[in-house]
Amino acid sequence: MTTLPDSCNPFPENVDQVFTHCRMATMAKGNYGIVENAALAVSGKKISWIGPMDALPETPGTKKVTDCRNQWILPGFVDCHTHLIWAGSRANEFEMRLAGASYADIAKAGGGIFSTVTATRAADEGTLFDLASRRMAHFLTQGITTVEIKSGYGLDLDTELKMLAVADRLQQTCPQNVQATFLGAHALPPEFSDRADDYIQEIIKVMLPAVKDQGIATAVDAFCETIAFSREQTRQVFEKAIDLGFDVKLHAEQLSDSSGTALAAEMGALSCDHLEYLSTNGAEKMAEHGTVAVLLPGAFYYLKETKVPPVDVFRRLRIPMAVATDLNPGSSPVHSMIPVLNMACLLFGLTCEQALAGATIHGANALGLADRKGSLEPGKDADFVIWDVASPADLCYLTGITPVKMVVIEGRTEHGSV
Amino acid sequence: MTTLPDSCNPFPENVDQVFTHCRMATMAKGNYGIVENAALAVSGKKISWIGPMDALPETPGTKKVTDCRNQWILPGFVDCHTHLIWAGSRANEFEMRLAGASYADIAKAGGGIFSTVTATRAADEGTLFDLASRRMAHFLTQGITTVEIKSGYGLDLDTELKMLAVADRLQQTCPQNVQATFLGAHALPPEFSDRADDYIQEIIKVMLPAVKDQGIATAVDAFCETIAFSREQTRQVFEKAIDLGFDVKLHAEQLSDSSGTALAAEMGALSCDHLEYLSTNGAEKMAEHGTVAVLLPGAFYYLKETKVPPVDVFRRLRIPMAVATDLNPGSSPVHSMIPVLNMACLLFGLTCEQALAGATIHGANALGLADRKGSLEPGKDADFVIWDVASPADLCYLTGITPVKMVVIEGRTEHGSV
Numbered sequence: 001m002t003t004l005p006d007s008c009n010p011f012p013e014n015v016d017q018v019f020t021h022c023r024m025a026t027m028a029k030g031n032y033g034i035v036e037n038a039a040l041a042v043s044g045k046k047i048s049w050i051g052p053m054d055a056l057p058e059t060p061g062t063k064k065v066t067d068c069r070n071q072w073i074l075p076g077f078v079d080c081h082t083h084l085i086w087a088g089s090r091a092n093e094f095e096m097r098l099a100g101a102s103y104a105d106i107a108k109a110g111g112g113i114f115s116t117v118t119a120t121r122a123a124d125e126g127t128l129f130d131l132a133s134r135r136m137a138h139f140l141t142q143g144i145t146t147v148e149i150k151s152g153y154g155l156d157l158d159t160e161l162k163m164l165a166v167a168d169r170l171q172q173t174c175p176q177n178v179q180a181t182f183l184g185a186h187a188l189p190p191e192f193s194d195r196a197d198d199y200i201q202e203i204i205k206v207m208l209p210a211v212k213d214q215g216i217a218t219a220v221d222a223f224c225e226t227i228a229f230s231r232e233q234t235r236q237v238f239e240k241a242i243d244l245g246f247d248v249k250l251h252a253e254q255l256s257d258s259s260g261t262a263l264a265a266e267m268g269a270l271s272c273d274h275l276e277y278l279s280t281n282g283a284e285k286m287a288e289h290g291t292v293a294v295l296l297p298g299a300f301y302y303l304k305e306t307k308v309p310p311v312d313v314f315r316r317l318r319i320p321m322a323v324a325t326d327l328n329p330g331s332s333p334v335h336s337m338i339p340v341l342n343m344a345c346l347l348f349g350l351t352c353e354q355a356l357a358g359a360t361i362h363g364a365n366a367l368g369l370a371d372r373k374g375s376l377e378p379g380k381d382a383d384f385v386i387w388d389v390a391s392p393a394d395l396c397y398l399t400g401i402t403p404v405k406m407v408v409i410e411g412r413t414e415h416g417s418v
Numbered sequence: 419m420t421t422l423p424d425s426c427n428p429f430p431e432n433v434d435q436v437f438t439h440c441r442m443a444t445m446a447k448g449n450y451g452i453v454e455n456a457a458l459a460v461s462g463k464k465i466s467w468i469g470p471m472d473a474l475p476e477t478p479g480t481k482k483v484t485d486c487r488n489q490w491i492l493p494g495f496v497d498c499h500t501h502l503i504w505a506g507s508r509a510n511e512f513e514m515r516l517a518g519a520s521y522a523d524i525a526k527a528g529g530g531i532f533s534t535v536t537a538t539r540a541a542d543e544g545t546l547f548d549l550a551s552r553r554m555a556h557f558l559t560q561g562i563t564t565v566e567i568k569s570g571y572g573l574d575l576d577t578e579l580k581m582l583a584v585a586d587r588l589q590q591t592c593p594q595n596v597q598a599t600f601l602g603a604h605a606l607p608p609e610f611s612d613r614a615d616d617y618i619q620e621i622i623k624v625m626l627p628a629v630k631d632q633g634i635a636t637a638v639d640a641f642c643e644t645i646a647f648s649r650e651q652t653r654q655v656f657e658k659a660i661d662l663g664f665d666v667k668l669h670a671e672q673l674s675d676s677s678g679t680a681l682a683a684e685m686g687a688l689s690c691d692h693l694e695y696l697s698t699n700g701a702e703k704m705a706e707h708g709t710v711a712v713l714l715p716g717a718f719y720y721l722k723e724t725k726v727p728p729v730d731v732f733r734r735l736r737i738p739m740a741v742a743t744d745l746n747p748g749s750s751p752v753h754s755m756i757p758v759l760n761m762a763c764l765l766f767g768l769t770c771e772q773a774l775a776g777a778t779i780h781g782a783n784a785l786g787l788a789d790r791k792g793s794l795e796p797g798k799d800a801d802f803v804i805w806d807v808a809s810p811a812d813l814c815y816l817t818g819i820t821p822v823k824m825v826v827i828e829g830r831t832e833h834g835s836v
Binding site: 346 | 507758808814816
């Protein structure tokens, strides 16, 4: 795969569409991979050529030509961590937290996530699908073209499969690429109170094989934390998951240092997510094993966390940093990547370029999709967004506005116009 | 003016429109002023009746009837503090601040606001109008129906008048109500370097009379701060402004305690704005003189301020708290009230109800418009928004989505549909 526009690249034969007069932040290399006065060709679902305007051959009549009028094009956002499927509302819990209750307090009191579990169990598949579809439709307007979606509000076989069936229907019906993750080990369900090991066995012996049979998830996630599952319980889930051929990833070191990250990295996890309390040792294990750090500033912000993830350590060890919405009704009701970019800069100290790389190429890395998604390069999927901004940094700087002009996914215009 | 739906209110004769099956947060009294299963009648530009559905007379054919399908209606947002008219971009300064430069550092270095002053002076009125119109159009989609707009990026007579002329054109062409404020004392222009008293004389002798002559502003604002103008300079500007019949208001105690608030309150200011460093003595003066506290969490957030305004003191002294976007290209590029509501709750500790009252009735109070704007009550302007939310608190809880369905201003549907 070539990484930069190059007039030496021959213009391909089978071009279906040409986007002309583009300014591109390809995110394929340093300085945002900026290319100005450029054109981009699409063949079928793929980017087939990127080059300077003056290398563009005279366009025959069969090609669709879109004049981008010098607007900025960036890769579509890859949101690599969401809990997008749920029923019920948690606005009341937001008011509780304003009054001083902590996430752990609420979890221990049987509130919080369990109110979502109850509502999600009670909702039929059609209702869940309608709710989630609306969220996907909004995500499209926000320039999000790939979406990871976790189960984990069922915590029983039927509801977990129902959630993953909804994710599968979203993949069939929404324009975005959907990556489904099984998160049975999200919290201990009330039926297994004080019997966490039994629930882990249920996951290993019943849920994981059933999810595998249905072929409706590609990855397995877990929440390794004092209020959730231990390192040893996580290890057991991951061993079985890996044995069945799933990718693994982990909610790790969000509220305390449980050393889940080192374990996950050693087991070949795609990513470890949250990481506010990560130790340097944990980070070193990530670097050693090529694990992506997924930063979730929405949850940090909503939970009024004060300890930030060790961004300087990630930089020093060259650990790729992804950023994601963590969309969920409890700790991150964040329905767009734009505020996430802003919070990644202002709260975590990322540069604008690092934040944008986190929402594109490193989001794709966190999902194991970097061969197809996350940057503008010939051979990759034609997933991109045309933005009405003066510079890519505007996408990190602005609040309360999403200046999307047009969203293209696998070569099809799915939202807006130039 | 009655404050609550009351089936004893006779249904008026001259009704043009009826909105049926409403859930309303009227913001007219406690608990959001919630009224369920209600209807609202509009006569011309005014709300003429609010009452229970079963008190609604059978509707004759001449009235327009809109079935709100049990969706929530709130007063349109009153954004009582913006700097909406400017040219140029400050995204680069955002990147500078990420690297550690402070607002004061940037101001002292001649950067920051002066880059906006330079760009705004250079822009012709048509260009400024186009830029500002787009911001107003976006504000409309965010449910903002009244907008205060300050000058203050000219700092010379011609540019200050040009900005106020743009505000006047916005009032003529945009559906929102516009309140223009003269803010010549925003910063010391480079032409008056080390001659702040001379610039104050220029404001008093030249600018204020010219603004008065043209009748294009109703209020006068100033920035009382170590990096701007002293308490004594502020007093001189306010004395002249009051003498000419302007309302006054103040940017006060944002970066330090300069005791501008006590002065402004004693001089009858409508509001004092920012207030992070306000002393209890200053707050007591506000309470004594009925001054509104305008909280601007966007600037607090963008400037990484750590000292929060004394919200508990405002509560104890029953000082009305407004919240506003402070939309400006430097310290608060915040283009919607939704993130402001969220930050007011999470960063400043307001309840959801206080935040919503701040964006509606107390925003109107801060502009001296509470007789016409800011709550749903018979006799007030028919400015309201229909929201696709489960509860009013959702508007504070959500990030990255603005669930507006329809915006009505003075009885006219200006955006969306039910």
